[in-house]
Amino acid sequence: MESHNLPTEDLKTYGIINEDLTFSTKLSPDDVQKFLLGYKIVADNDRNRATFQLTDNNTQLKVIFLERDKSLAEILEQSKEKVQYTDIIDLSKSTDQWNIEKKAFIFDKEIGKTVEFDFIKNATELTAIIADQKDWQELSRYKGELQNLKNYLYDKLDQYPEIAKEIANDLNIVSREIDSVNSISNKQIAKSDDSKIQLNVNDTNRYKYTNRMRENEEQQREEKRKVRR
Template identity: 65%
Template structure:
């Protein structure tokens, strides 16, 4: 890794480093070290997202401009109530590259922060979180987003034949998660039906009414016996 040949002019242009070559105060030490090791810096502003990555032994800066279908403020606000989904795509609309991401934003009550998950890269982790919520509406919404992503990927296989193998790999991940979600939905449905059945038994179970009627008859007989005893004593 070569830190002496950083593309300083480009880094200044995008505010990653200052005129004195120090890194922006918006980046903590961990961010800086990861960036120098090839990790991507992400910057969000309204519906726009820019990613920055050092390449070629830290001599070049790769910049990609993306656009969301929703503003970041809207996403953060809505995610505090329910899981929020958003699509991100390449603004350049390059015919040689396919850049499309579907994200899920979940509010973490323990850290009081909104956490971003990718529906492909974080598929298993995200599905596990959905399952733990045991919320039929959230499960159905998640499956719907997976189905839309699957449809998108299927369409792109023909459009990007040179990337067909990579797209097919992502498609398999999405299809597998859909199968897993179907299993989760089935269990949730069975649980709901069981709960309904339990309620109906409590209200409509003939044994319950028979027991109640029998108790009423027994109480009536006891009252009659007491009354006879009182009359006899008189």
């Protein structure tokens, strides 16, 4: 990517560069370098999110405004207790366009921060992290969110035939994760049933009680045979 001929007026408008053409101090040198290489800058404020990306050899600035169904502060706070799921709407698109992204926010205790995961881009990793929590109620919540996304994508499949291939690919990803969740749930049920069976076999009192019942039944049958003689 080229770093000259930047769209300076647009960059000034959004506070990415200053009047003296230096980059905002809110951006680290690494942020600036990545931005010049085509990476997005993401800015969050309450329910709103804006993304900025240089295109056309750094001569154009692509700006997308997004809106969450929850405020970021609420998401970050509640994520400390349990996983937070949110839909993000692309405000640059009309309501009859494909404009929804689904995200999960999970608090990582090791680093002490909430991490954002995309249901499509981070699908396999997200399923593994939630399954690793071994919280089957949370796994059920996650499956419900996956199913909602699947239904949404199905609706859009016929609506946007020009991007049907991309939507079908996302559908396959979501369907695969639903299958993974079902497999994990079934294994847990089977494991739970095996534990119950094992408990019954190892229950000494139950075993002795059953043996006594059998001894009594045999004794009664023997006495009946003697009476018949």
